[in-house]
Amino acid sequence: MSMLVADELTKQFPGESQPAVDAVSFTVEPGEFIVLLGPSGCGKTTLLKMINRLYEPTSGRFFIEGVDARDMPVTALRRRIGYAIQQTGLFPHLRIAQNIAVVPRLLGWSNDRIEARIDALLDLVGLPREFRQRYPRQLSGGQQQRVGLARALAADPAMMLMDEPFGALDAITRTRLQDELMAIQRKLHKTILFVTHDIEEALRLADRVMVMKDGRIIQFAPPLMLLAQPEDPFVAELTGASDLLRQLSLITVERALAHPGLQPSTDETADLTPLHPQDDLRLALTRLLSVGDEGLVVVEDGRMCGRLTLNHLQAVLRDTALLGAQR
């Protein structure tokens, strides 16, 4: 069953000429990482806040695991959806452990279960357990955001809403937290709705990107599809679809090696800096440019599994360009 089905969801704020969200319909499957992308004022945050009913839809309906959200008490609905926001919203008068424990306590978990859960979550988000007794102000911005993530995950919700959670962090911290969120997602398979206006972040994190403009969904597709087949000049401009390097950064070495048009080479020349199947082609290209024609060895679990050449990259790019031209 689909995790989330939205049917003509609309939010019209009083006194505004245009609806903030305009008859939006979409479906999200369990375990999908969805990024809502668009310029400020496009309605992405409004849409997110309708899902946990911080904003009530003006019209339209939505269903969570098949149940109409209006048929659930609003507090019960919110307790089963994790919520993380940019300003963290951590409670400054509560210690880290108490902050993480809020939803489990609202749900009436036993103390033993809550204490064990706090430890497990601190481990999961990469914070030392000594942080239990600290107050939020004693932590850095990145550490606070980790606590925010742990708090959103506390009651093990199937779905998480994240409103620009990394927006206020410096670039290095943001990248690290993105990596860890992806690692956590690979482990937990949550359904995540993640709002951002950062295109790099969207392409990096998303299984599918929902591009929004003026309260409507312009395109809802996997990152590579947005680049290869932008359905609208707005999407092409937003994603920089003509940027080949960006396209390469979204394709793995593994996928290029599997290209049907090319014979896998098994030449056994040693290579100092082998590639891994999960590396992206942007990295591969920078290495290829320095080694030249003979290509790069790809190694998995210490064993060579192929040799990547510029031909692979050209073939893959030709494919994505063809996809775009078909439209």
Place this chain on the structure above:
Amino acid sequence: MTYLIQNWRSVGSLLGEHLWLTLSALAIALVIAVPTSILLVRVPRLRGPVLGLLGILYTIPSLSLLVLLIPLLGLGYWPAVVTLVIYAQLVLVRNLVVGMTEIDAAILEAANGMGMNGWQRLIIVEFPLALPLMLAGLRIATLSTIGIATIAAFINAGGLGVLLFDGVRSSNQEKIVAGALAVSLLAFGANALLRQAERWSRRGLDA
């Protein structure tokens, strides 16, 4: 000083009266101020009129208010308590309202988004975060209550004011100094205690 030592029994019982008058007035004042403040926080358009009314009541000189209440409540403990409660309202309500309305919007949004209902949000988030300002208000209200309670001796409400009024009537310097000293010590003690409580309530907030 010698008066204090020689008459510690009677001074002690007057101090007890003073303390009882102050504490009971503050307790009643809080019982009224807390729900009033919650109402004002939840219904913003009531804030202006209610705080305005409390401001007007606060400007009435305390001696006049005590005397004005005599026809209604007679002499003694009750008119004094009513007066003290009225004076404490402005500071208590204003500080509690400001404390709760100045909470960061993101914190309240997080509280709602996590599934707290109105009461849970009040108890878990809003009250604790407003507590430092509320205790600051309580401290000011306590000090002024101790002061005004002294005047209440004028309408037979007892307390340390009795020493002052008796001292003035009988030109007894010793009595006046003893009364003034006792009231001041009470005020200093209350101030120190409530400052400590304020500091405790701010833990985590200004790390």
